[in-house]
Amino acid sequence: MAIFPGLxxxxxxxFSWIIQIVFLAVILAYFFYGQRIQMAMWSRDIERxxxxxxxxxxxxxxxxxxxxKELGKPPVDPxxxxxxxxxxxxxxxxxxxxxxxxxxxxxxxxxxDLSMKDEVRRIAPEADDSTxxxxxxxxxxxxxxxxxxxxxxxxxxxxxxxxxxxxxxxxHMLLPIIMESAAAYEGAIQAFSTGQPIGDGAGPLLxxxxxxxxxxxxxxKDMIVGETEIEGRKVYVLKAEGPGGNVGKPGDALTILLNSxxxxxxxxxxxxxxxxxxxxxxxxxxxxxxxxxxxxGTERFKIEEVAYKYKIPLFAVVxxxxxxxxxxxxxxxxxxxxxxxxxxxxxxxxxxxxxxxxVIIAGIGNTIGIAQ
Amino acid sequence: MExxxxxxxxxxxxLLILLIIFVFMLLGRxxxxxxxxxxxxxxxxFLGFLGILLIVFALLRLLIRVPTPTQKITxxxxxCTKCAFKSIRNFQVGDYIPKIVGNCPxxxxxxxxxxxxxxxxxxxxKIPF
Numbered sequence: 001m002a003i004f005p006g007l008x009x010x011x012x013x014x015f016s017w018i019i020q021i022v023f024l025a026v027i028l029a030y031f032f033y034g035q036r037i038q039m040a041m042w043s044r045d046i047e048r049x050x051x052x053x054x055x056x057x058x059x060x061x062x063x064x065x066x067x068x069k070e071l072g073k074p075p076v077d078p079x080x081x082x083x084x085x086x087x088x089x090x091x092x093x094x095x096x097x098x099x100x101x102x103x104x105x106x107x108x109x110x111x112x113d114l115s116m117k118d119e120v121r122r123i124a125p126e127a128d129d130s131t132x133x134x135x136x137x138x139x140x141x142x143x144x145x146x147x148x149x150x151x152x153x154x155x156x157x158x159x160x161x162x163x164x165x166x167x168x169x170x171x172h173m174l175l176p177i178i179m180e181s182a183a184a185y186e187g188a189i190q191a192f193s194t195g196q197p198i199g200d201g202a203g204p205l206l207x208x209x210x211x212x213x214x215x216x217x218x219x220x221k222d223m224i225v226g227e228t229e230i231e232g233r234k235v236y237v238l239k240a241e242g243p244g245g246n247v248g249k250p251g252d253a254l255t256i257l258l259n260s261x262x263x264x265x266x267x268x269x270x271x272x273x274x275x276x277x278x279x280x281x282x283x284x285x286x287x288x289x290x291x292x293x294x295x296x297g298t299e300r301f302k303i304e305e306v307a308y309k310y311k312i313p314l315f316a317v318v319x320x321x322x323x324x325x326x327x328x329x330x331x332x333x334x335x336x337x338x339x340x341x342x343x344x345x346x347x348x349x350x351x352x353x354x355x356x357x358x359v360i361i362a363g364i365g366n367t368i369g370i371a372q
Numbered sequence: 373m374e375x376x377x378x379x380x381x382x383x384x385x386x387l388l389i390l391l392i393i394f395v396f397m398l399l400g401r402x403x404x405x406x407x408x409x410x411x412x413x414x415x416x417x418f419l420g421f422l423g424i425l426l427i428v429f430a431l432l433r434l435l436i437r438v439p440t441p442t443q444k445i446t447x448x449x450x451x452c453t454k455c456a457f458k459s460i461r462n463f464q465v466g467d468y469i470p471k472i473v474g475n476c477p478x479x480x481x482x483x484x485x486x487x488x489x490x491x492x493x494x495x496x497x498k499i500p501f
Binding site: 016328 | 416453465468470
Protein backbone atom coordinates (compact mmCIF):
# COMPACT_ATOMS: atom_id res chain seq x y z
CA MET A 1 0.00 0.00 0.00
CA ALA A 2 2.80 2.36 0.85
CA ILE A 3 4.09 4.42 -2.04
CA PHE A 4 6.64 5.98 0.30
CA PRO A 5 7.15 4.81 3.87
CA GLY A 6 4.66 6.82 5.82
CA LEU A 7 2.30 7.52 3.01
CA UNK A 8 -1.06 6.06 4.05
CA UNK A 9 0.70 4.59 7.08
CA UNK A 10 -0.69 4.81 10.55
CA UNK A 11 1.95 7.10 12.01
CA UNK A 12 1.09 10.14 9.93
CA UNK A 13 1.15 13.77 10.94
CA UNK A 14 -0.85 16.65 9.50
CA PHE A 15 2.17 17.61 7.41
CA SER A 16 2.34 14.17 5.79
CA TRP A 17 -1.40 14.25 5.12
CA ILE A 18 -1.14 17.57 3.31
CA ILE A 19 1.78 16.34 1.22
CA GLN A 20 -0.08 13.16 0.30
CA ILE A 21 -3.29 14.97 -0.64
CA VAL A 22 -1.41 17.51 -2.75
CA PHE A 23 0.55 14.70 -4.41
CA LEU A 24 -2.59 12.74 -5.28
CA ALA A 25 -4.42 15.90 -6.40
CA VAL A 26 -1.58 16.73 -8.79
CA ILE A 27 -1.61 13.20 -10.24
CA LEU A 28 -5.40 13.22 -10.66
CA ALA A 29 -5.40 16.74 -12.12
CA TYR A 30 -2.77 15.74 -14.64
CA PHE A 31 -4.65 12.52 -15.42
CA PHE A 32 -7.93 14.28 -16.22
CA TYR A 33 -6.76 17.71 -17.35
CA GLY A 34 -3.26 16.95 -18.69
CA GLN A 35 -4.19 17.84 -22.26
CA ARG A 36 -5.80 21.09 -21.16
CA ILE A 37 -2.80 22.03 -19.06
CA GLN A 38 -0.54 21.34 -22.03
CA MET A 39 -2.86 23.40 -24.27
CA ALA A 40 -2.80 26.27 -21.78
CA MET A 41 1.01 26.23 -21.79
CA TRP A 42 1.15 26.21 -25.60
CA SER A 43 -1.50 28.94 -25.77
CA ARG A 44 0.61 31.11 -23.47
CA ASP A 45 3.62 30.66 -25.80
CA ILE A 46 1.51 31.53 -28.86
CA GLU A 47 0.08 34.58 -27.09
CA ARG A 48 3.59 35.80 -26.32
CA UNK A 49 4.58 35.38 -29.97
CA UNK A 50 1.40 37.18 -31.03
CA UNK A 51 2.39 40.17 -28.91
CA UNK A 52 5.78 40.17 -30.65
CA UNK A 53 4.15 39.88 -34.09
CA UNK A 54 1.74 42.72 -33.29
CA UNK A 55 4.65 44.89 -32.22
CA UNK A 56 6.54 44.05 -35.43
CA UNK A 57 3.60 44.78 -37.75
CA UNK A 58 2.71 48.01 -35.93
CA UNK A 59 6.32 49.15 -36.15
CA UNK A 60 6.40 48.25 -39.88
CA UNK A 61 3.21 50.26 -40.43
CA UNK A 62 4.61 53.27 -38.59
CA UNK A 63 7.90 53.09 -40.53
CA UNK A 64 5.94 52.85 -43.80
CA UNK A 65 3.82 55.91 -42.98
CA UNK A 66 6.87 57.89 -41.84
CA UNK A 67 8.88 56.98 -44.96
CA UNK A 68 5.97 57.72 -47.31
CA LYS A 69 5.49 61.13 -45.66
CA GLU A 70 9.21 61.91 -45.92
CA LEU A 71 9.85 60.74 -49.47
CA GLY A 72 6.46 60.94 -51.14
CA LYS A 73 5.27 64.28 -49.67
CA PRO A 74 1.56 63.39 -49.87
CA PRO A 75 -0.86 66.35 -49.63
CA VAL A 76 -3.11 64.46 -47.19
CA ASP A 77 -2.45 61.97 -44.39
CA PRO A 78 -1.53 58.68 -46.14
CA UNK A 79 -2.39 56.46 -43.12
CA UNK A 80 -5.91 55.34 -44.25
CA UNK A 81 -4.64 54.49 -47.76
CA UNK A 82 -1.64 52.63 -46.32
CA UNK A 83 -3.96 50.66 -44.01
CA UNK A 84 -6.01 49.66 -47.06
CA UNK A 85 -2.82 48.72 -48.90
CA UNK A 86 -1.75 46.44 -46.05
CA UNK A 87 -4.96 44.43 -46.43
CA UNK A 88 -4.47 43.75 -50.17
CA UNK A 89 -4.49 40.15 -51.33
CA UNK A 90 -3.67 38.04 -54.38
CA UNK A 91 -5.73 35.13 -55.65
CA UNK A 92 -3.66 32.51 -57.45
CA UNK A 93 -5.07 31.08 -60.69
CA UNK A 94 -6.94 27.82 -60.44
CA UNK A 95 -4.68 24.78 -60.94
CA UNK A 96 -7.28 22.04 -61.60
CA UNK A 97 -6.35 22.23 -65.29
CA UNK A 98 -2.63 23.10 -65.11
CA UNK A 99 -2.19 23.60 -68.86
CA UNK A 100 -1.33 27.26 -69.50
CA UNK A 101 -1.27 28.18 -65.82
CA UNK A 102 2.16 29.87 -66.14
CA UNK A 103 0.84 32.54 -68.50
CA UNK A 104 -2.26 33.09 -66.36
CA UNK A 105 -0.02 33.44 -63.31
CA UNK A 106 2.30 35.77 -65.21
CA UNK A 107 -0.61 37.95 -66.30
CA UNK A 108 -2.02 38.18 -62.78
CA UNK A 109 1.42 39.01 -61.35
CA UNK A 110 1.82 41.78 -63.95
CA UNK A 111 -1.57 43.22 -63.04
CA UNK A 112 -0.73 42.99 -59.35
CA ASP A 113 2.61 44.72 -59.84
CA LEU A 114 1.10 47.46 -61.99
CA SER A 115 -1.81 48.14 -59.64
CA MET A 116 0.51 48.23 -56.62
CA LYS A 117 2.84 50.71 -58.35
CA ASP A 118 -0.15 52.90 -59.27
CA GLU A 119 -1.41 52.79 -55.71
CA VAL A 120 2.01 53.71 -54.30
CA ARG A 121 2.24 56.55 -56.83
CA ARG A 122 -1.10 57.88 -55.58
CA ILE A 123 0.00 57.57 -51.95
CA ALA A 124 3.43 59.15 -52.60
CA PRO A 125 3.01 61.54 -55.55
CA GLU A 126 6.38 63.29 -55.18
CA ALA A 127 8.52 60.12 -55.21
CA ASP A 128 10.74 59.43 -58.24
CA ASP A 129 10.74 56.01 -59.96
CA SER A 130 13.57 54.61 -57.87
CA THR A 131 12.03 55.76 -54.57
CA UNK A 132 8.65 54.48 -55.76
CA UNK A 133 10.11 50.98 -56.15
CA UNK A 134 11.64 51.17 -52.66
CA UNK A 135 8.33 52.31 -51.18
CA UNK A 136 6.51 49.51 -52.96
CA UNK A 137 8.96 46.97 -51.51
CA UNK A 138 8.61 48.55 -48.07
CA UNK A 139 4.81 48.37 -48.16
CA UNK A 140 4.95 44.79 -49.44
CA UNK A 141 7.15 43.77 -46.48
CA UNK A 142 4.74 45.54 -44.09
CA UNK A 143 1.86 43.76 -45.85
CA UNK A 144 3.52 40.37 -45.38
CA UNK A 145 4.11 41.05 -41.67
CA UNK A 146 0.47 42.07 -41.32
CA UNK A 147 -0.61 38.85 -43.06
CA UNK A 148 1.56 36.67 -40.80
CA UNK A 149 0.06 38.36 -37.73
CA UNK A 150 -3.50 37.91 -39.00
CA UNK A 151 -3.02 34.24 -39.87
CA UNK A 152 -1.42 33.36 -36.51
CA UNK A 153 -4.12 35.31 -34.64
CA UNK A 154 -6.85 33.59 -36.66
CA UNK A 155 -5.65 30.06 -35.92
CA UNK A 156 -4.95 30.88 -32.28
CA UNK A 157 -8.42 32.31 -31.64
CA UNK A 158 -10.07 29.57 -33.70
CA UNK A 159 -8.17 26.87 -31.77
CA UNK A 160 -9.14 28.44 -28.45
CA UNK A 161 -12.79 28.92 -29.40
CA UNK A 162 -13.20 25.34 -30.59
CA UNK A 163 -10.87 24.06 -27.81
CA UNK A 164 -9.00 22.20 -30.53
CA UNK A 165 -5.87 20.66 -29.13
CA UNK A 166 -4.65 19.80 -32.65
CA UNK A 167 -4.89 23.35 -34.05
CA UNK A 168 -3.06 24.84 -31.06
CA UNK A 169 -0.42 22.06 -31.17
CA UNK A 170 0.23 22.58 -34.89
CA UNK A 171 0.46 26.33 -34.49
CA HIS A 172 2.84 25.93 -31.57
CA MET A 173 5.06 23.57 -33.56
CA LEU A 174 5.20 25.98 -36.50
CA LEU A 175 5.91 29.02 -34.32
CA PRO A 176 9.75 28.98 -34.59
CA ILE A 177 9.57 29.00 -38.42
CA ILE A 178 6.84 31.66 -38.44
CA MET A 179 8.78 33.89 -36.05
CA GLU A 180 11.96 33.51 -38.12
CA SER A 181 10.08 34.62 -41.26
CA ALA A 182 8.61 37.56 -39.36
CA ALA A 183 12.06 38.57 -38.11
CA ALA A 184 13.30 38.41 -41.72
CA TYR A 185 10.56 40.80 -42.87
CA GLU A 186 11.35 43.09 -39.95
CA GLY A 187 14.96 43.29 -41.20
CA ALA A 188 13.66 44.02 -44.71
CA ILE A 189 11.67 47.00 -43.43
CA GLN A 190 14.90 48.73 -42.39
CA ALA A 191 16.59 48.03 -45.73
CA PHE A 192 13.65 49.16 -47.85
CA SER A 193 13.06 52.34 -45.87
CA THR A 194 16.67 53.48 -46.28
CA GLY A 195 17.39 52.00 -49.73
CA GLN A 196 20.23 49.73 -48.58
CA PRO A 197 21.26 46.72 -50.70
CA ILE A 198 19.84 43.45 -49.34
CA GLY A 199 21.26 39.91 -49.34
CA ASP A 200 19.15 38.99 -52.37
CA GLY A 201 21.03 41.70 -54.28
CA ALA A 202 24.09 39.43 -54.65
CA GLY A 203 23.21 38.61 -58.30
CA PRO A 204 22.62 42.23 -59.40
CA LEU A 205 25.80 43.28 -57.54
CA LEU A 206 27.82 40.76 -59.54
CA UNK A 207 26.25 42.07 -62.76
CA UNK A 208 27.01 45.64 -61.67
CA UNK A 209 30.65 44.80 -61.02
CA UNK A 210 30.99 43.25 -64.48
CA UNK A 211 29.35 46.24 -66.15
CA UNK A 212 31.32 49.03 -64.44
CA UNK A 213 32.19 51.68 -67.03
CA UNK A 214 30.36 49.83 -69.82
CA UNK A 215 27.38 50.87 -71.93
CA UNK A 216 23.98 49.42 -71.11
CA UNK A 217 20.42 49.75 -72.39
CA UNK A 218 16.91 48.95 -71.25
CA UNK A 219 15.78 45.66 -72.77
CA UNK A 220 12.51 44.91 -71.01
CA LYS A 221 10.32 46.46 -68.36
CA ASP A 222 12.66 47.07 -65.39
CA MET A 223 15.55 45.09 -66.97
CA ILE A 224 18.81 46.31 -68.51
CA VAL A 225 21.49 44.60 -70.59
CA GLY A 226 25.13 45.61 -70.98
CA GLU A 227 28.01 44.24 -73.01
CA THR A 228 31.49 43.45 -71.78
CA GLU A 229 34.38 41.10 -72.52
CA ILE A 230 35.82 38.37 -70.33
CA GLU A 231 39.00 36.64 -71.51
CA GLY A 232 38.23 37.09 -75.21
CA ARG A 233 34.53 36.13 -74.94
CA LYS A 234 31.70 38.55 -75.69
CA VAL A 235 29.54 38.69 -72.57
CA TYR A 236 26.02 40.10 -72.28
CA VAL A 237 25.09 40.92 -68.71
CA LEU A 238 21.46 41.16 -67.57
CA LYS A 239 20.18 42.70 -64.36
CA ALA A 240 17.14 44.47 -62.96
CA GLU A 241 17.15 48.25 -63.26
CA GLY A 242 18.32 49.91 -60.05
CA PRO A 243 18.91 51.47 -57.63
CA GLY A 244 15.23 51.19 -56.68
CA GLY A 245 13.96 47.92 -55.19
CA ASN A 246 13.16 45.80 -58.20
CA VAL A 247 13.56 42.22 -59.44
CA GLY A 248 12.45 42.82 -63.04
CA LYS A 249 11.42 40.05 -65.41
CA PRO A 250 14.62 38.13 -66.28
CA GLY A 251 12.69 35.47 -68.24
CA ASP A 252 11.24 38.01 -70.65
CA ALA A 253 14.55 39.88 -70.87
CA LEU A 254 16.50 36.69 -71.72
CA THR A 255 13.90 35.70 -74.34
CA ILE A 256 14.11 39.11 -76.03
CA LEU A 257 17.91 39.09 -75.89
CA LEU A 258 18.23 35.58 -77.36
CA ASN A 259 15.72 36.35 -80.12
CA SER A 260 17.65 39.49 -81.06
CA UNK A 261 21.17 38.00 -81.16
CA UNK A 262 22.67 36.95 -84.48
CA UNK A 263 25.11 34.54 -82.87
CA UNK A 264 23.79 31.74 -80.68
CA UNK A 265 25.40 32.07 -77.21
CA UNK A 266 27.44 29.10 -76.00
CA UNK A 267 26.39 29.48 -72.39
CA UNK A 268 23.93 31.15 -70.07
CA UNK A 269 25.11 31.61 -66.47
CA UNK A 270 22.60 32.64 -63.85
CA UNK A 271 23.85 34.09 -60.57
CA UNK A 272 21.50 34.28 -57.61
CA UNK A 273 21.36 34.16 -53.84
CA UNK A 274 20.28 30.72 -52.64
CA UNK A 275 19.04 29.46 -49.33
CA UNK A 276 21.77 27.74 -47.36
CA UNK A 277 21.27 24.74 -45.11
CA UNK A 278 21.64 25.18 -41.36
CA UNK A 279 25.29 25.10 -40.34
CA UNK A 280 26.59 26.26 -43.71
CA UNK A 281 28.54 29.49 -44.02
CA UNK A 282 26.94 32.63 -45.37
CA UNK A 283 28.63 33.82 -48.55
CA UNK A 284 29.86 30.40 -49.68
CA UNK A 285 29.62 29.91 -53.43
CA UNK A 286 28.34 26.81 -55.21
CA UNK A 287 27.70 25.99 -58.86
CA UNK A 288 25.29 23.73 -60.63
CA UNK A 289 23.07 23.27 -63.63
CA UNK A 290 19.68 24.85 -64.20
CA UNK A 291 17.87 28.14 -63.88
CA UNK A 292 18.83 29.78 -60.60
CA UNK A 293 15.84 31.97 -59.87
CA UNK A 294 13.22 32.02 -57.12
CA UNK A 295 9.71 33.36 -57.07
CA UNK A 296 6.52 31.57 -58.06
CA GLY A 297 8.20 29.90 -61.04
CA THR A 298 6.93 31.86 -64.05
CA GLU A 299 10.32 33.41 -64.83
CA ARG A 300 12.11 30.09 -64.35
CA PHE A 301 9.66 28.47 -66.75
CA LYS A 302 10.35 31.11 -69.42
CA ILE A 303 14.14 30.78 -68.99
CA GLU A 304 14.00 26.98 -69.24
CA GLU A 305 11.75 27.24 -72.30
CA VAL A 306 13.99 29.64 -74.20
CA ALA A 307 17.20 27.79 -73.22
CA TYR A 308 15.65 24.55 -74.49
CA LYS A 309 14.45 26.25 -77.69
CA TYR A 310 17.98 27.42 -78.56
CA LYS A 311 19.66 24.37 -76.93
CA ILE A 312 21.90 26.54 -74.75
CA PRO A 313 23.51 25.05 -71.61
CA LEU A 314 22.23 26.70 -68.42
CA PHE A 315 24.75 27.06 -65.61
CA ALA A 316 23.92 28.36 -62.13
CA VAL A 317 26.19 30.00 -59.57
CA VAL A 318 24.70 30.65 -56.14
CA UNK A 319 25.79 32.66 -53.11
CA UNK A 320 24.54 30.95 -49.97
CA UNK A 321 22.52 32.79 -47.34
CA UNK A 322 19.55 32.25 -45.03
CA UNK A 323 16.02 33.55 -45.68
CA UNK A 324 16.57 36.22 -43.06
CA UNK A 325 19.84 37.31 -44.66
CA UNK A 326 18.25 37.36 -48.12
CA UNK A 327 15.82 40.14 -47.28
CA UNK A 328 17.82 41.93 -44.58
CA UNK A 329 20.58 44.50 -45.35
CA UNK A 330 23.50 42.85 -47.16
CA UNK A 331 26.14 41.34 -44.89
CA UNK A 332 29.87 41.65 -45.44
CA UNK A 333 30.11 37.88 -45.95
CA UNK A 334 27.65 38.09 -48.86
CA UNK A 335 29.58 40.97 -50.42
CA UNK A 336 32.74 38.87 -50.19
CA UNK A 337 30.78 35.95 -51.64
CA UNK A 338 30.05 38.08 -54.72
CA UNK A 339 33.80 38.57 -55.25
CA UNK A 340 34.28 34.80 -55.06
CA UNK A 341 31.34 34.24 -57.42
CA UNK A 342 32.93 36.50 -60.06
CA UNK A 343 36.02 34.27 -60.07
CA UNK A 344 33.80 31.17 -60.30
CA UNK A 345 31.87 32.65 -63.26
CA UNK A 346 35.14 33.46 -65.04
CA UNK A 347 36.37 29.91 -64.49
CA UNK A 348 33.13 28.43 -65.89
CA UNK A 349 33.42 30.66 -68.97
CA UNK A 350 37.09 29.70 -69.45
CA UNK A 351 36.41 25.98 -69.14
CA UNK A 352 33.21 25.77 -71.19
CA UNK A 353 33.69 28.23 -74.03
CA UNK A 354 36.32 29.23 -76.56
CA UNK A 355 37.61 32.70 -77.32
CA UNK A 356 35.32 34.66 -79.64
CA UNK A 357 32.17 32.92 -78.42
CA UNK A 358 29.23 34.63 -76.74
CA VAL A 359 28.06 34.17 -73.16
CA ILE A 360 25.07 35.57 -71.24
CA ILE A 361 25.29 36.27 -67.50
CA ALA A 362 22.08 37.04 -65.62
CA GLY A 363 22.37 38.60 -62.17
CA ILE A 364 19.10 37.58 -60.50
CA GLY A 365 17.63 39.25 -57.42
CA ASN A 366 16.38 42.47 -55.91
CA THR A 367 18.57 45.35 -57.02
CA ILE A 368 17.71 47.78 -54.23
CA GLY A 369 20.69 50.07 -53.56
CA ILE A 370 22.53 48.75 -56.63
CA ALA A 371 22.40 50.76 -59.86
CA GLN A 372 23.92 49.88 -63.25
CA MET B 373 23.19 49.00 -32.81
CA GLU B 374 21.00 46.18 -31.72
CA UNK B 375 21.23 44.37 -28.41
CA UNK B 376 19.58 41.07 -27.63
CA UNK B 377 18.87 40.49 -23.97
CA UNK B 378 17.14 37.63 -22.31
CA UNK B 379 14.64 38.93 -19.79
CA UNK B 380 15.46 37.73 -16.26
CA UNK B 381 12.51 38.58 -14.13
CA UNK B 382 13.24 39.34 -10.43
CA UNK B 383 10.19 37.16 -9.67
CA UNK B 384 12.03 34.07 -10.98
CA UNK B 385 15.00 34.85 -8.75
CA UNK B 386 12.73 35.32 -5.72
CA LEU B 387 11.01 31.99 -6.40
CA LEU B 388 14.39 30.29 -6.67
CA ILE B 389 15.51 31.74 -3.31
CA LEU B 390 12.25 30.65 -1.64
CA LEU B 391 12.68 27.17 -3.10
CA ILE B 392 16.24 26.95 -1.74
CA ILE B 393 15.06 27.98 1.77
CA PHE B 394 12.20 25.47 1.65
CA VAL B 395 14.49 22.64 0.55
CA PHE B 396 16.99 23.37 3.33
CA MET B 397 14.18 23.43 5.88
CA LEU B 398 12.91 20.06 4.68
CA LEU B 399 16.33 18.46 4.55
CA GLY B 400 17.37 20.01 7.85
CA ARG B 401 14.28 18.68 9.57
CA UNK B 402 14.62 15.20 8.12
CA UNK B 403 18.38 14.79 8.58
CA UNK B 404 18.97 16.50 11.91
CA UNK B 405 15.83 15.46 13.70
CA UNK B 406 16.50 14.01 17.20
CA UNK B 407 13.90 11.33 16.75
CA UNK B 408 14.59 8.13 14.91
CA UNK B 409 13.88 7.91 11.19
CA UNK B 410 10.18 8.64 11.04
CA UNK B 411 8.07 7.94 7.94
CA UNK B 412 7.38 11.66 7.52
CA UNK B 413 11.13 12.34 7.58
CA UNK B 414 11.66 10.11 4.56
CA UNK B 415 8.86 11.92 2.71
CA UNK B 416 10.51 15.24 3.53
CA UNK B 417 13.88 13.87 2.41
CA PHE B 418 12.40 12.73 -0.89
CA LEU B 419 10.82 16.15 -1.43
CA GLY B 420 14.09 17.82 -0.41
CA PHE B 421 16.10 15.93 -3.03
CA LEU B 422 13.41 16.68 -5.62
CA GLY B 423 13.85 20.33 -4.68
CA ILE B 424 17.64 20.10 -5.11
CA LEU B 425 17.12 18.71 -8.61
CA LEU B 426 14.79 21.62 -9.40
CA ILE B 427 17.36 24.12 -8.10
CA VAL B 428 20.15 22.58 -10.20
CA PHE B 429 17.87 22.67 -13.24
CA ALA B 430 16.93 26.32 -12.62
CA LEU B 431 20.58 27.33 -12.07
CA LEU B 432 21.62 25.60 -15.29
CA ARG B 433 18.93 27.54 -17.16
CA LEU B 434 20.20 30.77 -15.66
CA LEU B 435 23.77 29.93 -16.67
CA ILE B 436 22.77 29.11 -20.25
CA ARG B 437 20.89 32.38 -20.72
CA VAL B 438 23.96 34.54 -21.13
CA PRO B 439 23.08 37.74 -23.00
CA THR B 440 24.71 37.87 -26.43
CA PRO B 441 24.99 41.47 -27.58
CA THR B 442 25.05 41.95 -31.36
CA GLN B 443 26.37 45.16 -32.80
CA LYS B 444 25.27 45.88 -36.35
CA ILE B 445 26.68 48.73 -38.33
CA THR B 446 26.01 49.56 -41.98
CA UNK B 447 29.13 50.72 -43.78
CA UNK B 448 29.69 52.36 -47.14
CA UNK B 449 33.00 51.55 -48.83
CA UNK B 450 34.25 54.32 -51.13
CA UNK B 451 36.94 53.65 -53.71
CA CYS B 452 38.71 55.85 -56.22
CA THR B 453 38.23 54.58 -59.78
CA LYS B 454 41.72 55.81 -60.72
CA CYS B 455 44.12 55.07 -57.85
CA ALA B 456 41.99 52.52 -55.89
CA PHE B 457 42.29 54.61 -52.70
CA LYS B 458 39.75 53.23 -50.21
CA SER B 459 37.75 54.90 -47.49
CA ILE B 460 35.01 53.52 -45.23
CA ARG B 461 32.25 55.56 -43.60
CA ASN B 462 28.80 54.96 -42.08
CA PHE B 463 25.94 54.44 -44.52
CA GLN B 464 23.90 57.53 -45.37
CA VAL B 465 20.40 57.52 -46.84
CA GLY B 466 20.74 58.09 -50.59
CA ASP B 467 23.90 55.96 -50.94
CA TYR B 468 23.84 53.33 -53.69
CA ILE B 469 26.37 51.27 -55.64
CA PRO B 470 28.17 52.72 -57.76
CA LYS B 471 27.22 56.35 -56.94
CA ILE B 472 29.97 58.94 -57.45
CA VAL B 473 30.32 60.92 -54.24
CA GLY B 474 32.92 63.57 -54.97
CA ASN B 475 36.63 63.44 -55.63
CA CYS B 476 39.34 61.20 -54.28
CA PRO B 477 41.33 62.91 -51.49
CA UNK B 478 44.49 61.22 -52.78
CA UNK B 479 44.48 61.85 -56.56
CA UNK B 480 41.31 63.87 -57.21
CA UNK B 481 39.73 61.14 -59.35
CA UNK B 482 36.06 60.09 -59.10
CA UNK B 483 35.25 58.62 -55.69
CA UNK B 484 32.73 55.83 -56.13
CA UNK B 485 30.62 53.78 -53.71
CA UNK B 486 32.10 50.32 -54.10
CA UNK B 487 30.12 48.44 -51.48
CA UNK B 488 27.41 48.83 -48.85
CA UNK B 489 27.21 46.12 -46.23
CA UNK B 490 26.35 45.36 -42.64
CA UNK B 491 29.10 44.29 -40.30
CA UNK B 492 28.18 42.30 -37.23
CA UNK B 493 30.45 42.32 -34.22
CA UNK B 494 29.41 39.09 -32.53
CA UNK B 495 31.49 36.09 -31.70
CA UNK B 496 29.76 33.23 -33.47
CA UNK B 497 29.83 29.84 -31.82
CA LYS B 498 31.72 27.42 -34.03
CA ILE B 499 29.93 24.20 -34.90
CA PRO B 500 32.33 21.34 -34.07
CA PHE B 501 30.97 18.98 -36.75
